[in-house]
Amino acid sequence: MISKYEVQETNKMIQESNLDIRTITMGINLMDCISDDMDKLCNNVYEKITRQAENLVVTGEQISKKYGIPIVNKRISVTPIALIGGATKANSYVPIAKVLDRAAKTVGVNFIGGFSALVHKGCSNADTVLIESIPEALDVTDFVCSSVNVGSTRTGINMDAVGRLGEIIKLTADRTKDRGSIGCAKLVVFCNAPEDNPFMAGAFHGVGEKDVVLNVGVSGPGVVKKALESVRGADFETLCEQVKRTAFKITRAGQMVAKEAAGILDVPFGIVDLSLAPTPAVGDSIAEIFEEMGLEKAGAPGTTAALALLNDSVKKGGVMASSYVGGLSGAFIPVSEDHAMIEAASCGALTLEKLEAMTCVCSVGLDMIAIPGSTSSKTISGMIADEMAIGMINAKTTAVRIIPVIGKEVGEQVEFGGLLGYAPIMRVNPYKCDDFIARGGRIPAPIHSFKN
Amino acid sequence: MKGIITVVGKDKVGIIGKVCTLLSEQEINILDISQTIVQGYFNMMMIVDLTNAKQSFAQVVDSLEKLGTEIGVSIKLQNEEIFDSMHRI
Numbered sequence: 001m002i003s004k005y006e007v008q009e010t011n012k013m014i015q016e017s018n019l020d021i022r023t024i025t026m027g028i029n030l031m032d033c034i035s036d037d038m039d040k041l042c043n044n045v046y047e048k049i050t051r052q053a054e055n056l057v058v059t060g061e062q063i064s065k066k067y068g069i070p071i072v073n074k075r076i077s078v079t080p081i082a083l084i085g086g087a088t089k090a091n092s093y094v095p096i097a098k099v100l101d102r103a104a105k106t107v108g109v110n111f112i113g114g115f116s117a118l119v120h121k122g123c124s125n126a127d128t129v130l131i132e133s134i135p136e137a138l139d140v141t142d143f144v145c146s147s148v149n150v151g152s153t154r155t156g157i158n159m160d161a162v163g164r165l166g167e168i169i170k171l172t173a174d175r176t177k178d179r180g181s182i183g184c185a186k187l188v189v190f191c192n193a194p195e196d197n198p199f200m201a202g203a204f205h206g207v208g209e210k211d212v213v214l215n216v217g218v219s220g221p222g223v224v225k226k227a228l229e230s231v232r233g234a235d236f237e238t239l240c241e242q243v244k245r246t247a248f249k250i251t252r253a254g255q256m257v258a259k260e261a262a263g264i265l266d267v268p269f270g271i272v273d274l275s276l277a278p279t280p281a282v283g284d285s286i287a288e289i290f291e292e293m294g295l296e297k298a299g300a301p302g303t304t305a306a307l308a309l310l311n312d313s314v315k316k317g318g319v320m321a322s323s324y325v326g327g328l329s330g331a332f333i334p335v336s337e338d339h340a341m342i343e344a345a346s347c348g349a350l351t352l353e354k355l356e357a358m359t360c361v362c363s364v365g366l367d368m369i370a371i372p373g374s375t376s377s378k379t380i381s382g383m384i385a386d387e388m389a390i391g392m393i394n395a396k397t398t399a400v401r402i403i404p405v406i407g408k409e410v411g412e413q414v415e416f417g418g419l420l421g422y423a424p425i426m427r428v429n430p431y432k433c434d435d436f437i438a439r440g441g442r443i444p445a446p447i448h449s450f451k452n
Numbered sequence: 453m454k455g456i457i458t459v460v461g462k463d464k465v466g467i468i469g470k471v472c473t474l475l476s477e478q479e480i481n482i483l484d485i486s487q488t489i490v491q492g493y494f495n496m497m498m499i500v501d502l503t504n505a506k507q508s509f510a511q512v513v514d515s516l517e518k519l520g521t522e523i524g525v526s527i528k529l530q531n532e533e534i535f536d537s538m539h540r541i
Contacts, residue, residue, distance in 0.1 A: 002532065004486055004497045006539040007456055011528070065510050068530035249538045256537040 010249075014069055017226040018284040019250065021257050022219035022277050023073040024060050025198035027205035027270065028052050028212050030079040030114075036087045042099040045084070049076060049103035049112075052212050052267075057108040059264045063257055071257065073419075076104060077203035077215075078114035086126035093130050097137035097144045104143040113203035115146040118193070121155040121442070131164060135171040138183035145201035151191035151388040153395040157443040162388065165189050166381030166437070170404060173373065177406035180414040184403040185336075185368065189384050191391030191398045196271050197327040202364075202399055213270035214262045215327060218254030220246070221276045222283045224310075228292045239293065240313045247274065247317030255322040273327030274318035275363055276310070278338035280421035286310075286331055287340030298341055299350030307331060308361035328397060330363025336416060336423035337368055346424045352383075353429075360390055365398040370414050370423040373406035380404065382433035393446055453502045453509065454483070454532040457516065461525025463494040471498075471527065474519055478512060479504045494525065499532070 013019035033044035053076055060071045078100065085093045097115050104112040115137055117127040134146050148165060151157035169184055176183035188202040195206020198215035205213070227246040231238050254272045262269035278285045286307075287298035293306050311330045319325050333355065335341045344350035352369065359365040365387045371380075384400045391398030405414045408425050415422040459471060468487070475482060484499040505512060513529045520527035 001484070001499070002456065002535045002539065006535055007458060007497055010535055010538055011458060062510065065513055066531045067534040068513075068528055069534060252537045253534060256533060 011068070013220070013223045013226075013249075017220070017222035018279070018281060019220045019223045019253070020070040020072050021216060021254055023075050023198050023217040024056070024071060024257070024261050025075040025077055025203055025215045025217065026053050026056050026212065026267065027077045027196065027209055027215060028079075029205055029209065030084050034084055034087050036089070038088045038090050038095055041084065041088060042095055045096065046099050046103050049078070049100070050106050053107040053109065055265060059261055062264070063260050067257070069253060069257070073111070074109050075198070075200060075203065076107070076109050076112045077198070077205045078112065079205050079207065080114060080116035080118055082117035082124070082127045082130040083207070085130065086124065091129060092136070093133040094136050094140065097133065097141050101141035101144050109143070111143050111145055111200040113145040113147065113200050114205060115144050116148060116204040118149045119158050119161045120149050120152040120191075122158060123161060131161070131168060134168050134187060135175045135183065138172050138186050139175040145186045145203065147188040147190055147193065147202045147204060149190040149193040150384070151392050153192060153392050154445060154449050156445040157191065157385065157388045157392055159385065159437070159443055160440050162384050163381050163437050163440060165384060166377035166379070169380050169402065170377045173404045173406050177373070180416055181373065181403050181405045182416055182420070185401065185416055185420050187401065189388075189400045191388040192396060194327050194397055198273050199275060199277065199328060201401065209270070210268055212267050214258060214265065214267045215270040215273065216254050216258035216261070217273040217275060217277065217327065218250050219275070219277045220250040221278050221286050221289055223250060224276065225283070225285070225289045225292050228289065232292075236309065240309055243310060243313035244317035247314040248321045251318040251321035269324070271324045271326030272318075272322040274314055274322075274325055274329040275327065276314055276331045278332065278334065278341070279419055280337055280339050282339055285338045285340040286333055287338055287344055291340065297347065297349035298344040299354045303354065304357050304361055307333070307358050311362045328363040332364055332367065333358060333362055334368035334401075335426075336370065336421040337419060338421070342421070342423060345426055352426050356386060356390070359387060359398055360394060363397065365391070366400045366402055368420065368423065369402045370405050370408070370425050371402055371428050372409045372425055373404050374409070375404045375428050376432075376434070378432065378434040378437045379428060381437045383428075385437070395448070455500050455502050455509070455529050456532050456535060457498040457500055458528045459494065459496040459520070459525055461494055461520075463489050463492055464523070467494055467523060467525060468496065470519060470523055471516070474515060475500060478506050478515070480512070
């Protein structure tokens with residue numbers, strides 16, 4: 001029988017440490033919506049999304065009430081639109097972005113991901129059209145998220161795409177400059193993108209997935225932080241054990257919600273993503289975990305080691321708790337979405353270079369980082385290339401979501417609002433990489449990709 | 453279906469009585485009950501069976517919450533499975 005202590009522990013996690021289910025994300029395959037007529041295609045897409053996800057939001061709310069645990073976001077991911085739009089021969093996919101936005105609003109989700117292209121080896125015509133449509137699509141829609149996979153361990157890095165995306169990011173920033181260049185917060189450049197990631201902005205429904213599937217992202221940095229308070233000063237074995245135990249409990253809650261939601265919606269359960277995802281709220285921060293581990297600020301020497309052990313322990317605890325773990329599964333370090341990271345960046349403890357080093361050992365990459373609007377597109381491409389190289393060589397997912405905030409310089413701040421938070425403008429290395437990026441072509445696959 | 457009710461708040465006369473009255477009106481059976489008072493704070497946990505409950509689970513959650521507001525304590529009803537899944541392998 002459940003003891004009072006266990007009931008209290010769970011409820012304290014929810015009430016005091018911000019334990020929540022961060023997102024239930026319905027993945028929807030749009031392949032059967034393809035048409036050579038753009039209007040017909042848009043109608044098909046709208047019809048399928050609104051039919052499949054009709055009850056997603058209300059189901060999330062029902063489950064939340066039944067178990068007394070908040071389910072913060074309900075979202076949708078769809079097949080990469082570059083794969084859907086090709087047959088139309090259109091020279092812009094903005095109409096598809098608009099219909100995705102409209103469908104998202106109809107069913108009441110707060111983000112829809114999948115305005116995406118997979119170009120890790122090369123761009124098809126449709127991929128090019130999609131990439132060129134990104135700035136306008138992210139400007140004229142509210143909830144659409146976009147991602148482009150430009151590299152993988154198996155194929156190397158498509159440097160033509162990396163070069164062009166530096167420019168696309170600048171164009172997106174410019175088009176949304178009256179809103180703090182927020183368009184760029186909805187655009188992720190990936191290496192080794194997972195096909196079942198429930199988290200935004202990088203979610204899309206992979207081509208190897210079922211027609212419709214339900215993925216769940218758990219969260220709970222606050223819970224880990226709170227649990228670590230009880231082992232202050234203890235050695236690393238004790239520290240890692242405590243993270244594992246906590247991750248296990250968090251993930252079990254996620255697994256239960258995922259199964260329940262899948263059952264009610266009559267949709268197969270996909271995966272649980274074990275990521276520790278912060279929010280701007282105090283007590284829901286990854287950087288606070290570092291501080292609890294004994295670092296003065298995130299970014300201090302020791303931060304990479306702290307993140308490595310955190311990420312690894314979360315996985316070890318979570319893997320046993322769920323039958324299918326997937327997505328990104330690790331610790332997220334989005335700067336603008338974590339108040340203690342923001343402080344660390346503002347006081348100079350955390351630099352872009354340190355963040356890049358940290359991405360070698362955690363689940364994503366340079367995430368939600370605001371940089372001066374005057375940064376050149378080539379420099380942005382250089383930053384993307386560095387991050388993609390880390391992913392390619394280490395056979396892990398890496399991502400870049402940086403926001404060149406037009407009209408702002410180092411020392412200023414940008415406010416995105418809501419879950420996206422606010423961020424100080426960080427200093428970028430001023431030396432140029434123009435000639436390197438201008439080479440174009442593809443970086444060949446690394447030697448350890450030849451596993452056959 | 454089993455549920456766990458937790459009641460937390462400043463101690464006063466009649467908390468258990470009011471909660472139990474509501475449960476009995478709803479045909480909800482109490483399986484286990486434990487209660488402590490620490491420094492004037494009332495802390496109760498009940499395990500209840502909602503198989504024959506007159507209202508839906510969500511409606512009972514709301515009624516209990518409303519009662520809690522009336523008597524100045526926090527009353528929460530949750531499906532037992534969340535605790536089982538988090539604390540049992």
